[in-house]
Amino acid sequence: MDLVTPRNVHYNAFYKRSFAYYTMKERIPVILTQLIDNLVRNKDKIISEYGQGAGEELKIVIGEISKIKYEVQTNKPLQEIVSSAPDIKIYNDYLAKQATDDGWPTYFNCVWLLAECYIYRKLYDIFEKTNTLKDFDLFRYQKELALIDSIDSIIFMCKSLSDMLLNEKALYPVKDMFIHLLKLNLWGNRQDLSITNGVVNHVTGDPMSNLENLESYIISDHSEDIWSAISDPAATSQIVDIVLDNAAYELYFDFCLADYLLKNNLASKVRFYVKNMPWFISDAMTRDVNWQIKQLRKHSNKYVSLFGQQWDKHFKDGSWTVEVEDFWTYPLDYSYMKCLDNKLYRKLAEAKLIIFKGDLNYRKLFGERNWDPITPIEKALQGFHPSKLCTLRTVKCDIVCGLRDGLVEELEAKNAQWSYKGDYGMIQFCEKVEQ
Numbered sequence: 155m156d157l158v159t160p161r162n163v164h165y166n167a168f169y170k171r172s173f174a175y176y177t178m179k180e181r182i183p184v185i186l187t188q189l190i191d192n193l194v195r196n197k198d199k200i201i202s203e204y205g206q207g208a209g210e211e212l213k214i215v216i217g218e219i220s221k222i223k224y225e226v227q228t229n230k231p232l233q234e235i236v237s238s239a240p241d242i243k244i245y246n247d248y249l250a251k252q253a254t255d256d257g258w259p260t261y262f263n264c265v266w267l268l269a270e271c272y273i274y275r276k277l278y279d280i281f282e283k284t285n286t287l288k289d290f291d292l293f294r295y296q297k298e299l300a301l302i303d304s305i306d307s308i309i310f311m312c313k314s315l316s317d318m319l320l321n322e323k324a325l326y327p328v329k330d331m332f333i334h335l336l337k338l339n340l341w342g343n344r345q346d347l348s349i350t351n352g353v354v355n356h357v358t359g360d361p362m363s364n365l366e367n368l369e370s371y372i373i374s375d376h377s378e379d380i381w382s383a384i385s386d387p388a389a390t391s392q393i394v395d396i397v398l399d400n401a402a403y404e405l406y407f408d409f410c411l412a413d414y415l416l417k418n419n420l421a422s423k424v425r426f427y428v429k430n431m432p433w434f435i436s437d438a439m440t441r442d443v444n445w446q447i448k449q450l451r452k453h454s455n456k457y458v459s460l461f462g463q464q465w466d467k468h469f470k471d472g473s474w475t476v477e478v479e480d481f482w483t484y485p486l487d488y489s490y491m492k493c494l495d496n497k498l499y500r501k502l503a504e505a506k507l508i509i510f511k512g513d514l515n516y517r518k519l520f521g522e523r524n525w526d527p528i529t530p531i532e533k534a535l536q537g538f539h540p541s542k543l544c545t546l547r548t549v550k551c552d553i554v555c556g557l558r559d560g561l562v563e564e565l566e567a568k569n570a571q572w573s574y575k576g577d578y579g580m581i582q583f584c585e586k587v588e589q
């Protein structure tokens with residue numbers, strides 16, 4: 155039995171020495187069990203909001219989630235999804251494409267990205283098929299709790315940034331502060347809820363004070379190149395696109411970075427791309443963005459509420475927008491975008507810089523293959539070059555590229571599972587490559 159994913163091949167839970175295997179074997183069953191527990195625990199709350207009929211439908215929903223768990227644990231084939239939702243054809247066609255002479259893909263013998271996305275898509279499908287719970291976001295309570303549980307750190311940050319972002323007093327040279335904010339933003343990605351299997355961490359302390367200690371954990375740092383791109387006086391576009399990842403703590407830092415871009419004329423418009431369905435537990439949807447702005451705006455701490463008001467204004471006057479696109483919840487890596495969603499590809503091409511947040515975006519950018527870690531980023535993007543782009547990602551799985559020769563071996567010698575916990579960060583940049 156092969157244990158290790160061959161070079162350049164897609165990750166797949168078939169290879170036991172991979173995070174894909176660990177995800178299917180250990181993480182997904184725990185995540186699904188916790189989901190069921192949460193639904194049972196919040197049953198009364200859900201019924202009070204969605205009506206009596208929701209009580210009966212919750213039982214069906216719970217049965218369906220248990221069925222997915224059973225099918226993962228017994229390595230069943232990923233069946234076609236029966237639904238008229240427009241993205242389902244993409245799923246079913248891609249599933250059919252993965253079928254081999256050995257048969258249909260199964261959870262433990264399938265491209266990892268497809269298997270994991272399929273589970274989240276199936277979960278949404280269960281709710282879509284109800285009468286009363288179509289709009290219910292099964293991860294909503296966890297996302298909301300995540301903001302409440304990180305508010306201490308957010309208060310610290312709002313106070314520290316108030317001179318610069320509320321009163322427009324320069325504290326540092328523009329470039330230095332941009333790079334600080336980039337790094338704070340990177341570490342915000344540690345707080346995703348799927349790596350903790352849905353458990354919300356209490357985040358405390360001043361994030362600024364820890365920044366220096368974390369410097370040695372950044373294993374690839376192209377901050378200088380990102381600065382050059384964002385401050386390029388010859389740039390013809392003043393749009394910056396942020397392909398969001400997680401709501402709550404991470405989203406707070408996305409707002410800080412975006413505000414800084416506006417304040418310093420590094421952008422005149424920031425477009426935030428959200429998910430169109432509940433996704434990988436903590437990923438931000440439109441509702442999460444609106445809810446978060448509202449919570450900040452009405453917070454009792456004066457700095458927090460001033461920021462909330464300012465950001466609300468950015469959305470109201472159109473300098474910030476929330477963009478909903480279907481592609482982000484397809485089971486496909488980004489090399490498919492140009493062909494499959496050329497409109498989105500061209501939209502991204504309007505940006506001066508595209509910022510991709512988080513681990514899942516990293517997997518999708520680089521095709522989720524077992525690259526030699528020194529593979530140049532340009533190559534690993536496999537033709538995805540809509541504009542200048544960067545990724546801010548804490549490492550939560552084995553996919554890496556663009557690293558210095560020998561680095562991964564050094565990290566592995568320290569801890570064989572160095573890449574699994576989000577301890578390390580990567581800030582990588584790629585120029586637009588003309589094709």
Ligand SMILES: O=P(O)(O)OC[C@H]1O[C@](O)(CO)[C@@H](O)[C@@H]1O
Nearest residue numbers: 346348349512513514515550551
């Ligand atoms: O929120 P992020 O940073 O995309 O992280 C979530 C990802 O990390 C993992 O836990 C490991 O890659 C995946 O399950 C998931 O894709």
Ligand SMILES: [Mn+2]
Nearest residue numbers: 346399434437
């Ligand atoms: Mn996420």
